[in-house]
Amino acid sequence: MIVRHAAFRSDLPLARLSAALLLATALAGCAVGPDYKAPNLVLPAKWGTTHKTTLADGANPANQPPQLARWWERLNDKTLNSLVEEAVVGNLDVASAKARVREARASRKQALASLAPTLDGSGSYQRGKSAGGSEGDAFNGGLDASWELDLFGANRRTAEAAKYGLDAAEEDLRNTLLTLIGDVATSYIEARGYQARLALAQRTAQSQRETAGLTRTKFQAGSASAVDVANAEGQAASTEANIPELRSAFQQTVHELSVLLGLPPATLNERLARSAPIPTPRFPIPTGVPANVLLSRPDVRLAERQLAQYTARVGAAEAARYPDVSLTGDISTAGVKVGDLGKSSSISWSFGPSVSVPIFNAGSLQAAVEYAQAQRDEYFIAYRASVLAALQDVENANVAMQQERIKNRSLASSAASYRQATSLSRSLYQSGSSSFLDVLDAERSLYSAEDSYLASRVAIATDYVALNKALGGGWPGTVDTRTPDVVDQMGPRFVSSDWAERFAGRQ
Template identity: 65%
Template sequence: MTKMTSAAGDPGLLRKQQFRIRQMLGLLVLSSCLAGCVVGPDYQKPLISMPGKWGSSKQAKAPKPAELSNWWQRLRDPELNALVEEAVAGNLDVASAKAKIREARATYRQTAGTLLPSVDGSASATRTRTSAASTGTSAQISSQFETGFDASWELDLFGANKRSTEAAKYGLDAAGEDLRSTSLTLVGDVTSYYAQARGYQARIALARRTAASQRETAALTRTKFEAGSSSAVDVANASGLANSTEAEIPSLETSYAEAVHRLSVLTGRPPAALTERLKRSTPIPTPRLPVPTGVPADILLTRPDVRMAERQYAQYTAKVGQAEAARYPSVSLTGNIDTTALNVGDLGKNSSIGWSFGPTLSVPLFSGGQKKAAVEVAQAQRDQYFVAYRSSVLTALEDVENAIVSLAQERIRNGKLAASAKHYRDAASLSRSLYQSGTSSFLDVLDAERSLYTAEDALLQSRVAIATDYIALNKALGGGWSGLIDAGKPEVKDTNTGPHITTSNRQLAQQQ
């Protein structure tokens, strides 16, 4: 056991210890000052030139800002509103994005911990028996107890850990934007498939009504044929037209079922879960128009994919500094204190106490160019994410421009189709009356009914297209779910995580 000397009885030893303490304090102050130093580029949000207005805009006055909050509610369909809420709560892509946020949060906390000292505690107990042959006396049994603490702190003189923490924080921001982007895509998909499903229902109903009308015309033609005022060709054409219209129904039924199945999966349910719920037909969702679009610069703030790309660019800018700091010296402070005694009650009292404290300097001298290459790798990755950010901005602008043009032109087309359907409806009614009176040929009736069905079917498809273009425009502008999404709740709830026997070992023990 080492005997400890008291400094109180030796003034010279006391002065030496005081000098060491002052050295340590001075080193800590210097380290704290240097800890604020970082290397590598400091991130600055890039300035991107944006057009002053949308290319298709002809308004002289300033446009109204986009109304993106709960934009799907302007389709005025309560069933759709309910499905959107259910999808956000149950969709598996959203659940995956929430797990990524939890991962990013944990990574940030883990990385931030490197900025703080680490302290470990230890304790040991040893019991020794010395044989009588080795001591020349009777056997002796002795005990020794030891406890202590070890501490270490990397001073982060050139900001390697700080840059790593900075990158983790940007990564957490990017994960949040990824969740917003996922929910935006989800809301758009749910509304699109719902509009398509209602459109298929309307088209199926139209095909059945038209086929029934054409069957009546075929029956009338057969009656006229039996009376000798019509030909067998007319009867065959009338029956063929009805069969042709009925042949459209199975394909429409298939498309409708696929849309419903997709909606069910988007809400996190089995494919057939919504079949009974959506069986009753309702009108095709009709949006409130026109849609305010704001100015192009707004998408830098509203589009989550653009915001995510910007955060990723910031993240990889910080990683350049992290790689650069690895080329500089590093200093760490380590220390420990321990106490040893023959009895547990004597620890810290009648025991030997030892301690050590000092810095460790690590200087990179030669690495064969690996550290410089690592910096170049980080710079190249940073450049890729900068280009990706610029690309996301251009893609967002393109999406909005395309959606604006598509919606405007489809509205024009819809007006023409509505007028066309009205005229063909009048023509079909008139031709059928003339045919019944014998003043018109059956070919006129055949052509009018075929044209009427085509026009009415195209009009229904156009209504679906308007709803789809409205949805696409709001998605392009950055409109998504604006409500709260709880990302802190894990999908898998772990139980019995403390020390325990594994299930396989327990089963093995029971077998033996």
Template identity: 60%
Template sequence: MRVTRERPAGAARQASSAGRTSGFKRIATGLLMVTFLSGCAVGPDYQTPNMSVPGSWKNADSSTPASVPKLAYWWTKLGDSQLDHLIAQAIESNLDVRTAKAKIRAARASYKQSNASLFPSLDGSAAVTRAKTATSASGNVNTVWNGGFDAGWELDLFGANRRSREAAQYGLDAAEEELRSTMLTLIGDVATNYVQARGFQQRLALAQRTANSQGETAKLTRNRFQAGSSSGVDVANAEGQASSTLANIPTLKTALAASVHRLGVLTGQEPTALTSQLAASKRIPRPRLPLPAGVPANVLLARPDVRLAERQLAQSTAAIGQAEAARYPSVSLTGAIATSATDLGDIGKNSSISWSFGPSLSVPLFNAGKLAAAVELAEAQRDQSFLAYRASVLGALEDVENALVGFTQERRRLAALSKSADSYREASKLSQSLYKTGAVSFLDVLDTDRSTYSAEDTLIQSQVLLTTYYISLHKALGGGWNGDVNADKPEVVDENTGPRLAKAISG
């Protein structure tokens, strides 16, 4: 239904001063009513849900106290400048991070679109027409000049557009949290692969040293066999053990290459870009103690994936209001001003101007339950978001508890393995001395040598695993990059986008 009031071009002004005053009062009254009604909204107002979390971590100990952790740039505490450089390079160039930045730009544009729906729109038009009418006896050609403006404004009485803007704002918040979550995961992946690469280098060096030593032992045993002072069994055992250790080297080289290749891709480069840079073996980064773990409630504030799920819940809640508002009437104000003249100089004169103004009302009368179903759909999607938020909280708590128990137990295991490796090294020296005096057999020497290599290799793996738990704990607590991240720069800069002659499309 639409009501309009028109004033034809050239009509004489007949309204009195009293009539104009009365009209202004009606307009003012109408605007006040519109202002009042535009404050209305339907659908639920979002409130952050209360989540019950434990007051302390169950698997924390003296090495992981409840003091407030310093989560920003946590990897710098490992004291490895090369790792610091790789993480900074990954934050700058990683493709997942750059994709998340593009999502932020998309969310900002979506918010601007939603915000624009709250304001009036205005379009202008202009035209000139030359025409000869068939009824013209003189054959004159007439020129008609036209111009005008069309305006429209949806009053948003029940908040559909405001809910849309609200949802877009929550969507923008979610996109920013997604970027933070992506960076948190990226930093953890870079640190983990770097530590693993250093571990493989240490294990590879150990295997090569051990294989060289065992090879010398096998050569010496063969020489003694040829001299008649050793048996063929001793030669076979010595050579077999040396070959067994050598067989570990290709596997370790393959694993080392895979870690280095992963680091190359994580830093936004081709896989082998860091091969020469990481060729030199370095120590395995070790965490410093104590390692503050804070309290469980901190996770809800620090974990970007939890905050992302919460913003998505807010966005889906606003979507219910959008769907609900569609079931109510909508009112728009439309207006137009037009001018038409056969002489360009007459454009804009009072006699050539016409205008129209009036509200339009749209009322949903029958839609076979479509709009009601849309509300039910939005509510069900909100419920899914709510459960996803709860799942993210529980998952975050689980991640921290797992990392805490892993870190605590691995520290104990590492201490035991260190003593074990020391004992086996001492046993290996003693067995060599006793063998020379004939107190033990050559098989005893080979057995202690094999046990020493296994203990030292397991010790290195435990050192890697301890640092990996340290990384996992900081990821679980929400530690990450706290510096500025510029999401405004587009990945593709288009050129020559203005008006131009179109090129033929080649098939």
């Protein structure tokens, strides 16, 4: 029995007991190894991609603190809002991340338990017959206690590492939620984009079929050639060929959305069958300053917590090279009757310190320290890399969205011009003042411009999602990480019925 206190002898002088406890407390206050300090990284003062939009007082709204709380609601789409809420509850990646939080929490409890004394009880009963022929009973009971003083902080460094590990698991959950919400928003925007492009293809194909009918009528009247008819019907068929592809892309995206919600792929088919507008973000979008990503990005905070965790593990490895001191004690009693235990029975006890000193291990403990230091360095580099990746994500999303908006304005102008050209060419063709090639070229150009314009609107919205993800916008609410997904039904059986049945079948 290993006891962390001296309480077995009532005649131990009080002064000696107090001195021993004070000495143990003082020694237990030190912990070898490095104390963790968050790295001080030098970051840019502002983003490289600047905004031209300014307020009346000359302030740039993009430099204001980012508005990350429930950012997807600024797309003004109630269906998207409800899908995000359902995904947070049902997504399987989130469920796995919550289980990892529970796992880290249990590991921390185990590590903290190593700092406390332990107490174990034992008992036995035996009935026997002596060589003389007499029979008798024997009862035994005892207590074993132990307390490791942890003079050099091995257990405290382990508990510290476990605490940082729990922090890292919680940040991993937040990062999973950030990724999930971004994926749900992106998939939903793409689904609405496919719907809009599908409707455009259907309208265009119908219009081109009408043009082909008009051309056939003119051909029958002798005012158009068979080439014109073939070209008109070929263009309509070419546009119609895009319809199955767009339907397939839309359906696959809806399937992806369903799985993100933790549902079978076809669950959302009926719910999203009715078309809705492509979500449009409001501008300008505040991006704050680069230093914000250190606080808002969960993957950056995760990397920082992992660095802290592995810094503490260096201390635990270092402490293993020092002596290990414990206070141990035990007390036992024996009697021929249960009632004799503790009064008329024989009682024995022992108490005292024990020391374990590493003397020779062929450099194994020193190698363990070097291994822990190398791991710490690896996570330090990983932390720096995560910060650079976060800055790059913001810069890329920012410039992509700005340039896509410029492109979108040009595409809108192009579509408007081709729309006017198509209307004029049809009128001229019907009056016989223009050739059919002008109509064919105008219709082809109009469809391409309108389809590109819709695709650009989707790109702007998905760039908006990417920017908010890059800035660290995730789930602002609480998530239940304490309720397990599997509730064990404990029964009196020691083996499962399936195993028992298989075993019985072999007999």
